Amino acid sequence: MIDTHCHLTFKLLLDDLDAVLTRAHDAGVDRMITVATTPDDARQAAALAGQHDNVYATVGVHPHYAGQWRGRGQDVAAAMRELADDPKVVALGEMGLDRHYDDPPIDDQRRVFALQLETAKALTKPIIIHNREATDEVLAMIRDAGLPGARFVFHCFTGTQQELDAILELGAMVSFTGIVTFSNARSLARSAAGVPLDRLMIETDSPYLTPEPHRKVRPNQPCYVPCVASFLAQQRGMDESEFIAAVDRNAERFFGLG
Ligand SMILES: [Zn+2]
Structure with missing residues (x-):
């Protein structure tokens, strides 16, 4: 199976x-x-992808690094x-907004995100969104950029049902991490169970x-993505191998993996 984000x-x-x-x-994770x-x-990611057949890479600026790159839009x-x-570079990103921390300032984050959306217009690859506590603003900036919603995945989704609905309405994909397996994330697990399978x-x-059940193990690594799959399959009352086949198909289609 595929770990779509590590x-x-x-x-x-x-x-x-x-x-x-x-x-x-050994865990059956054959691509990442x-x-x-x-x-x-x-x-560095592209170089790794060049060395390993089953590794793919992306290119973009995470909002945490917006301060350093704000003045270097050309680069x-x-x-x-x-x-x-x-x-082997299959997507743009991760890019977006993170309001969980005040640093870097949101204006810097917005500037660097807008620049990347603008640059993406002339490119064809899908776009990985990092969004934390800024769903409305991120959706508004995507709409303002005029890019089709189907080009986006909101990675590590942890928001409310209402935010999830707005993202699905846009036409974007939604991706879940181990957070969805945590015992304090029951409503997130319920939301995840209702996302259209495709x-x-x-x-x-x-x-x-x-x-879970390895939450205390550090660091996390791609071999644990089957835990997310088995948890979500169970939430949806689906056979685990059928669930994995479905999400892998989605990843292959969305990222154009061969
Ligand atoms: Zn990430």
Whole structure:
């Protein structure tokens, strides 16, 4: 199965990469997308994807890094255009807004997100959205950019049913991490169970957010994405292998994986 969102370039996973890839393989996780957070990170991710057949990469600026890249819009756009030509770079992002922290300032985040949406207009790859406590603003910026909703996935969804409805209304995909398995996330689990099957994807977002029943294990890694699958299959009353086939099909279609 596919882990649609992990960070293999982060030190916690990179330092142990061979073992991380072996454990993923042994758990039946045969493909993974390592998602970039800065242009430099994207180059490293693309290099990893070049070395491993079953690893794919992305290019974009995570809102946490918007402060550093605010004044370097040309570099961001150039990296996006350059790497989007690489067949192993399957998406733009992760990009978006994060209001959980005040730093970097929201104006910087908005500027860097808008620049990436603008750059994405001339490119064709799908777009991974990082949204935390800013759903209305993110949706408004996507609409203002005039990009089709079906090009977007809202990764690590943790919002309310109302926010979920608005995202589905836009036409976007929704992706869930191990958070959905946590005992304090019951309403999120119920929301996830109601997402149309063809709009749903799963991920680890590793090295963070290890799913139950391994929540205490650090770091999280792609080998744990089957835990998210089995939890959600159970929530939906579905056969686990059927569920995995469905979300993998979605990932293959959305990211154009061969
Ligand atoms: Zn991420």
